[in-house]
Amino acid sequence: MLLLTTTGARTGLPRTAILGYYPDTTDRVLVVGSAGGGPKHPGWYHNLLANPACTVETGLFTYPATALVLRDAERTETFARLAAADPGWAKYQANTTRTIPVVALVSATTGPPGERTGSIADLLLKIHEAFRRELTLIRKEVLTTGATTTLGAQLRINCLKLCQGLHNHHSGESQGIFPAVLAQHPEAAETINRLQAEHDTIATLLDDLQSLLATATPAAIAPELDRLTKALLDHLAHEEAQLLPLLGG
Secondary structure, three states: EEEEEEEEEOOOOEEEEEEOOOOOOEEEEEEEEEEEOOOOOHHHHHHHHHHHHHEOOOOEOOOEEEEEEEHHHHHHHHHHHHHHHHHHHHHHOOOOOOOOOEEEEEOOOOOOOOOOOOOOHHHHHHHHHHHHHHHHHHHHHHHHHHOOOOOHHHHHOOOHHHHHHHHHHHHHHHHHHHHHHHHHHHHHHHHHHHHHHHHHHHHHHHHHHHHEEEEEOOHHHHHHHHHHHHHHHHHHHHHHHHHHHHOOO
């Protein structure tokens, strides 16, 4: 996972997205504008078309980068390679008429990327804040759409993006951060087990929400979204209170 900060095409303000990425060459990584197979390209992609300059942050490094949209044969070959590694990309492409973009984020610095000025705890807080903002936007769209109107494409995209982002984030915590914390703080085993159980509960809530997206009205989705929102916000707050001191945050 990485944090990609772009400049808003309409607002000129910084916008941060949480994305999965694939290493490619020594100076670039690849990201995919799937938007969950939705009919529109994600906002971060439109921002990069308007201004390719961006910032990439990982758990260890932060560096300026330039976005390069892959075209024609290079895009076709690269997307096929990514779909072979993860068949989900091919499924997303089959569900939409647009060509899902593949973007290379090319480091704008020479030599190795600089170390992050912040800690892993800082990165965790940034990711959590991005999830909080996304939940606020989704809930606002549900509440203002109208009780008898089907969900719009943007809401579907936002929900799918949130669900996929949370899945990847929690997987990274479960497979990376949690074992590292336990190695240094074996006394925190009960805390880590409780946080892992919360991950499993939220995964179930996300599955329930996704199953409603195809046919449900905002009136039907609102209670599930409220339940998910409360559970997620409670989890983020609890995780920060328990995990940040162990990470030195």
